[in-house]
Amino acid sequence: MNKMPLNHLPKERRWPIQSESGTEDFKYLAPCDALVMDAGNTRIKAGWFAGPQLIEVWHTPAIELGQCALPVWPMQAVLCSVGYPEDQLKHWLTQKGVSAVRVIHPEDPLPFVTKYTNPASLGSDRKMLVHGANVLYPGIPRLVVSMGTCITYDWIGTDQVHMGGFISPGLPMRWTSMHQHTGRLPLVSPPDLSQDAKVPATDTEAALQWGVVQGVRHEIHGFWSVFIHQNESNSKAQLILTGGDAHFFEISPEERIFATPHLALIGLHAML
Numbered sequence: 001m002n003k004m005p006l007n008h009l010p011k012e013r014r015w016p017i018q019s020e021s022g023t024e025d026f027k028y029l030a031p032c033d034a035l036v037m038d039a040g041n042t043r044i045k046a047g048w049f050a051g052p053q054l055i056e057v058w059h060t061p062a063i064e065l066g067q068c069a070l071p072v073w074p075m076q077a078v079l080c081s082v083g084y085p086e087d088q089l090k091h092w093l094t095q096k097g098v099s100a101v102r103v104i105h106p107e108d109p110l111p112f113v114t115k116y117t118n119p120a121s122l123g124s125d126r127k128m129l130v131h132g133a134n135v136l137y138p139g140i141p142r143l144v145v146s147m148g149t150c151i152t153y154d155w156i157g158t159d160q161v162h163m164g165g166f167i168s169p170g171l172p173m174r175w176t177s178m179h180q181h182t183g184r185l186p187l188v189s190p191p192d193l194s195q196d197a198k199v200p201a202t203d204t205e206a207a208l209q210w211g212v213v214q215g216v217r218h219e220i221h222g223f224w225s226v227f228i229h230q231n232e233s234n235s236k237a238q239l240i241l242t243g244g245d246a247h248f249f250e251i252s253p254e255e256r257i258f259a260t261p262h263l264a265l266i267g268l269h270a271m272l
Contacts, residue, residue: 001164002242009133010054010056011055012059014058015044015058015059015060015069016068016069016071017249032050032056032072033049033074034074034077035047035076035093035098036049036079036265036272037077037078037081038128038264039079039086039089040054040081041082041148042061042083042149042251043060044061044065044089044206045057045058045059046058046265047266048074057262063081065084065089065092066092070098073097074098077101078103078269079101079268080103080124080127086103086105087103091175100241102271102272104128104268106120106121106123107126108172110122111134112130112134112161112162112226113162114130114161115164116164123152125148125152125264126154126165127266128263128264128271129144129146129154129242130144130156130267131270132263132265132266132267133263133267134160135266135267136260136263136266137238140238140272141156141231141237141238142156142238143156143223143227143228143238143239144156144263145220145239145246146243147246148243148245150168151169151170151191151219151243153166155164155232158234168219171212171213171248172268174215174216175209188205188208188209190209191209191213193212193248197210197214198210213248217248220249224257237256238259239259240260240263241259241260242260242261242262246259246261
């Protein structure tokens, strides 16, 4: 049910590390001509496109980019960043032999209309999420929820105008904060999603694990209820989940909740 411009879901893999010989045993699923890079606070995600088709998705911790290989040079690349310095990303690509590199800067004109008071303060990642949603779902009111270091919520109207949104702490930030800002609460790992949530939890570890997950679930559904109320005359309104932690939450086409895992990459590619 996920609406994506793909004949198949792209293959995802860890970004290959440069070998001593400088060569890599690496084969694409198909020839690729464009590379897009979305650099977050902790991780860099890259998408390889052949024409309009997203073929593969690579990811690496931002601190390890310098060790990464680029086995094939794309004809062009476009990147945005909210954490890693854009000039360093561009320099890394040009050193690898990519000559046509476009950088999305905060002050660049937006590819859509926004009601944000200061459009330049809208993060590049959120810009590409909104643009990607407009490309994939034109004319449909959408609440785009991106699950990363922070959780971002972006309201998009029927006319493709960005109405604004919200930002709240992501799941790992919430677990870490409870550990760091208390005397005795442990730092927990994410819960096992193959097990049913304990409601209520009967031990501290489960209380921390599921308290965060269930709390965010209620947060998402709360914003979704407000969005639906504001768009009650439009039966096509959709909630789009994306980002690295989107798998923690249920996809329900019956409730008009869909997953588009690589929305920011699709928005970036549309800038070429």
